[in-house]
Amino acid sequence: MKKFFLSALILLCQVNLSISQSxxxxxxxxxxxxxxxxxxxxxxxxxxMVMGLPGREQLQLNEDSLWPxxxxxxxxxxxxxxxxDQIRAYLLAGENKKADSLLVLKFSRKAVTRSHQTMGDLWFNxxxxETQNYRRSLNLETATVLTQFKSEGFDVxxxxxxxxxxxxxxxxxKTTHPDxxxxxxTMSRLEDNGFATAKTTALNDRQLEMxxxxTQRKGQLDSKPLExxxxxxxxTLLFAQHQSGEINTTDSALVISGVKEFMLKLVSVTSFYHEDFEAEADRQLEKVQLKSWGELLRSHETEYAAWFDRMxxxxxxxEPDNIPTDQRIERVKEGVTDLHLEKLLFDYGRYLLISSSRPGTNPANLQGIWNKHIAAPWNADYHVNINLQMNYWPADVxxxxxxxQPLFDFIDGVIENGKNAARENFDMAGSMVPHTTDLWQVAFLRAATAYxxxxxxxxxxxxxxxxxHYLFTNDKDFLEERAFPALExxxxFYSDWLVEYPQDGTLVSSPSTSPxxxxxxxxxEKVAATMGAAMDQQIIADVFNNYLKASELLGKETPLRKKVALQLKNLRPxxxxxxxxxxxxxxQPYEENEPGHRHMSHLYAFHxxxxxTKSETPEAFAAVRxxxxxxxxxxxxGTGWSRAWLINFSARLLDGEMAHEHIQKLLSQSLYPNLFDGHPPFQIDGNFGYTAGVAEMLVQSHEDGLIRLLPALPKAWKNGSxxxxxxxxxxxIDMTWKEGELKTCKIQAGNTGKVMVYYDGSEMDLDLERGQSFEIEL
Structure with missing residues (x-):
């Protein structure tokens, strides 16, 4: 490869790149x-969730800690x-079905129903x-939902x-209507199997309490009903503030009479976050009670922009944005390529992550935080066999x-609880992290079938x-205090878990399933358990390698490091x-029960x-395709998140056309009108996976010491920035491109270091000090 960029003007200074925005x-x-x-x-x-219904408005309310x-x-x-030991003996004897049954019988809590739940609803009557000129919108740049219409010619x-x-x-x-x-x-909450779950009362003439x-009266554990x-x-407290007209209350409702402008302020506090949650709700309301709309809006927009405007x-x-979003989706179904919608969905993924995962909160669950159910699909829990991971794919990039931070805080707790599972269930060191958990960070396996x-x-x-996260940030403190303890x-656990594979004496995971x-x-027989399924082997090799690298970086010499290094050499590929x-x-090359399965777990080593990688393992790279x-x-x-994963796979294959084909399919087959990803039903991971996939098409840095610029740029993205x-x-990294070719690029170093930059067959070695920028104009 060429060791320079052809016709490049190289500057170690600051250049303002012209970025057009819509x-x-x-x-x-x-x-x-x-x-x-x-x-x-x-x-x-x-x-x-804001429905935008004139005269009959509904806001469905959510809070991330509302669990039974x-x-x-x-x-x-x-x-x-x-x-x-008996399960492993069954596998050695070729009795996979018996192994499956005993695995579920002894180590799974089987079907579980314990769900994240809705807070309730805020109703407006x-x-x-009559209404005309209706429009509702969500501005991703200001995180504001606006509903507008006219009634009898007056603005509302x-x-x-x-x-x-x-x-x-x-x-x-607000309204200009003279009346x-x-x-x-009013506020209300769904019943739980016929039982009231909340009470709404008026505290004074401007305030409601819910x-x-x-509870989960139709709960399940071990596939058995459990209340x-x-x-x-x-x-939850709702406070009304107005300047004209009258606001009064009945026993459980606010009554609005002739008010032309008013503001509602809603706070909600739970016992999960605050032991004295009732008094804390009063304190939170007091903080916002006297603030004006302008003051509240400015602080909201400023704080939100500090996240969203980073990229x-x-x-x-x-083209001007003169086509409603739902109509854009329909146009894509008819074969239209809509670059604005593709960009909008990318921004939406970032918006949803900012809106559902902040330092100090719980991590985004299967539905982020947005859930209308008492018993949500899959409990709106934390599936750790791709879904939770995909939620956070776009965070660093x-x-x-x-x-x-919420992810690491939460998983730290799961790892801690998993130590009990490793010790008590398996007589092993370390921690066994389950494929699914919930707010309470439980560490048992679940589901009534092994697969x-x-x-x-x-x-x-x-x-x-x-x-x-360490690789993206180079945060040595994080590596030592958070990442290394988790990796170790x-x-x-995996070090103790491995056994010899009978055919060749290499080390494998047993029992081992592919999610x-x-x-x-x-x-x-249709079975799940074997010895050394591909994903387990790839994951164990990955975590062993990362643990050893972290040990070297931190100068940690431990007996486990030596043991893992030896095991890694003998690990079955x-x-x-x-x-x-x-x-x-x-x-082994077993017959596949479902050749088109949505999980592509055996490609974990690729993405x-x-x-x-193409450069280091070309045969395996070709095998991925x-x-x-x-x-x-x-x-x-078939599912939205699976399609999103394919966008990421295609990008890693350096195939922009393949990636864009799957973008088109995701837009046309897997989106609800509000751009939520559909499994179906709604599952937010596909939104995050899409955003990560688009980023992967533009920049890749997973190969050691190498940054690829525009590695999977499709023809449809002819011009951009x-x-x-x-x-x-x-x-x-900042970039502009024109006619499918890179035009300008700025790479700023957050730490001192060396890296190779690759674009279109050419490469360049960079050695930058912290804060220094490398810039090119082609």
Missing amino acids: TSTLWYNQPAVEWEEGLPVGNGRLGA GGYEDWGLAEGRRADL FDWV SQEVIASAPDDALIIRF GFNGKI SGMI ILNGVKFR QLDLGSV TNLSQLN WGSWIGAGGWIGRHYWD TISA ENQFINAKG GVQIAEDGRILEWD PGDAI KTLEYRLANGGA VTGLKARGNYT
Whole structure:
């Protein structure tokens, strides 16, 4: 490869790159009818879905800690080391089905229903006799939902923000109608199997209170009904502030009479965050009670912009934004390429992460924080077999690194609880992280079948997030205080878990499954457990390697380091290429029960791992493409998150056209009108996976010491620009391109270091001091 950029003007100074911008706004000409048409707001912890219904408005309310149960409620499964030994004996004897059954019987709590839940609803019943010129919108640049219409020729508007600095939902209503607003405002919450779950009362003539406790009367544990009658308690306060007309209360409603402008301020506090949550709610309301709309809006927009404005993307769309968002989706279904929608969905992923994951909150769950249910699909919990990981794929690369904090705080707790599972269930050191957990950080396996939930690879996969965060930030303190302890504890478990593979004496995971998939064994049975499934082997190699690298960087010499280094040399490779050129999903070329399965777990080493690259492992790199082609030919990528993963795979294949093809399919097949990703049902991971995939098409830095610029730029993105993307090594990248070719690039070093930059067959070595910039103009 050439050691220079052709015709490049190189400057070690600061240059302002010209970046054209277009407003990132979702907008519609009609109110939401279904929940998936509503527009989400959130401050990381507290959120709402705004429906925008004139006269009959609904805000569905959410808070991230509203779960039934508690930390100490449920214990581990009953399995012990002797049960594990019997499972392994079954596998050695070719009795996979018996191994599956015993694995579930002894080590799984089977079907579990204990769900994140809705807070309730805020209802508005106003007397508007007719409406015209309707429009509702979500401005991603200001995190504001605006509903506007005319009634009898007069303007009516509603603005909603979820303020992080004031930790409150703020709603402003305005009208020029001479009669003003007239009607009632109430709060309520769904019943739990016929039982009331909250009570709403008027505290004074301008304030409502809704208080309750989360229960799960149709709960499940061990596939058996279980009433859960305890849970997080909450207190929600709604305060009305107006300048004209009258606001009074009934027993449980605010009554609005002739008010032309008023503001609602909603705070909610739970027993999860505050022991004295009831008094804390009063304190939070007092902080915002006298603030004006202008003051609240300014602090909200300033704080939000400090996150959102860290990076910007322009894909070259020059047309005015005169097409509603839902119509844009329909146009893509008809074959239109919509660059504005592609950019809008990218920005939406960043918006959703900012709105559902902030330092000090819980991590974004399967639905972020937005959930209308008492019993949500999959409990709106934390699936650690791709979904939770995908939620945080865009955090570092799109310049939102600090939003990882809730993930690490949460997983630290799961790892701590997983030490009990490792010790009591398996008689091993370290920590066993389960494939699914919930607010209470439980560490038992779950699901009534082995292929759904009997998987032990979650710890290693989530360990990569600790390592990648260090690579992006070069934060040595984080490496020593957070990442290294996690990697060491996870590695200690896998070190004890490994056994010899009978055919060659290498070390393998046993029992080992490939998430949510099955194969056909020699007896013709559909089974899940084997010895050394590809993903387990790849993940264990990955976490071992990262643990050893971290040990070297920190100068840690331990007996475990020496043991892991020896085991790594004898670990059975997780990338085994079959005769047809595909990567095996299991230890042998078994018949596949579902050739088009949505999970592509055996490609972990390619993405999000980094063991397969074009330059270092060309045979495996080619095998990745064949593996994906086969999966797709058999109906793969049926879910939104699976399609998002394919965008990332395609980018890593350096194939912009393939990546863009899957972007088109995601836009046309997997989006609700409000741009939420559809599994279906709604599952937020696909939104985050898409945003990460677009970033991966523009910059890649997973290869050691190498940054690729525009590695998978599709023809459709002929002209464009990006500022503020991050690369591993703590580099910040700004670029412009024209006619499909790089025109300007600025790389700023956050730390002193060396890196090679690669673009279109040419490469250049950089050696930059902290704060120094490298810039080129082609």
